[in-house]
Amino acid sequence: xASVTLKxxxxxxxxxxxxxxxxAPEFSLQNGELGDVTxxxxxxxxxxxxxxxxxxxxxxxxxxxxxNEAAAELExxxxxxxxxxxxxxxxRWCGAEGVDKVQCVSDHRTAQFGQAYGVLIDGGPLDRxxxxxxxxxxxxxxxxxxxxxxxxxxxxxxxxxxxxxxS
Numbered sequence: 304x305a306s307v308t309l310k311x312x313x314x315x316x317x318x319x320x321x322x323x324x325x326x327a328p329e330f331s332l333q334n335g336e337l338g339d340v341t342x343x344x345x346x347x348x349x350x351x352x353x354x355x356x357x358x359x360x361x362x363x364x365x366x367x368x369x370x371n372e373a374a375a376e377l378e379x380x381x382x383x384x385x386x387x388x389x390x391x392x393x394x395r396w397c398g399a400e401g402v403d404k405v406q407c408v409s410d411h412r413t414a415q416f417g418q419a420y421g422v423l424i425d426g427g428p429l430d431r432x433x434x435x436x437x438x439x440x441x442x443x444x445x446x447x448x449x450x451x452x453x454x455x456x457x458x459x460x461x462x463x464x465x466x467x468x469x470s
Contacts, residue, residue, distance in 0.1 A: 305421060305451035307434045314455065316434060317425040318418035323449050327440040328419035332385060332408035335394035340383070340408045342444065349447075350440040351382045351468050353459070354422045354433040358388055358396045358407065362435070362458060367402060373465055374404035380468050387411045387432050422451070435459060439467040 305320040306313075321328075327350075332340045342350075353370055355363035367384045374382050382405040386393070393407040410416040414431060417423025422433045437459045439448035448467030452459045 305434075305436075307451060307453060307455060309427070309429060309455045311454075312427075314427060314429070314434060315425045316421055317414075317423040318421040320421040320451060321438065321446055321449050323446050325446050325449075327438065327444045327446050328416075330410075330416040330419060331413075332383075332410055332416055333390050333412060334406065334408050335390045335397070337390055340406065342440070345381045346444070347442050349380045349442055349468050350438075351377075351380060351464060352385060352420075352438040352440065353382070353464075354385045354417075354420065354436045354438075356424075356429055356432040356435065356455060357386055358384070358393060362456060364400070366435075366458060367405060367407070368400060369461060371402045371405045373461070377465070377468055382406070383408055385410055385416060385433060387414065387417070429455070437464045439464055 329342050334340050370382050384407045390409045417433050422436050424432050435452040437450045441447045
């Protein structure tokens with residue numbers, strides 16, 4: 304189980320942690336048009352999956368914009384930003400911020416993605432939100448890189464995630 308804190312206080316996560324070399328669990332998330340997005344939809348591509356508590360917080364905002372900028376330089380790589388924000392809010396935020404190269408998707412309906420990837424916060428002030436983590440999934444659906452950010456209020460290691468996606 305990943306060890307994660309929020310402003311220094313331990314956070315309980317539902318599900319089991321994943322590791323590089325594991326098979327990426329299948330998922331069904333909801334996009335801004337209320338359609339389903341699955342891992343299988345991008346089969347054969349490298350995927351960066353970034354989980355964030357909410358797009359409407361400063362670090363999540365900066366992280367999503369940074370991945371949106373990086374996406375222009377990553378040919379054949381799909382980037383998903385997953386939160387439990389409602390799809391309507393995600394659409395509004397992406398439009399207002401000019402985020403058009405990453406796909407923001409929601410786990411609000413079932414939180415099954417959060418449990419399968421070990422990022423669902425169980426209890427406390429962020430109950431049912433997702434902790435900050437990065438998963439790089441290879442074209443064969445194997446995890447190439449996994450980072451559970453130890454302090455939710457901090458940024459992930461962008462360089463490590465981007466290097467794994469390029470390799």
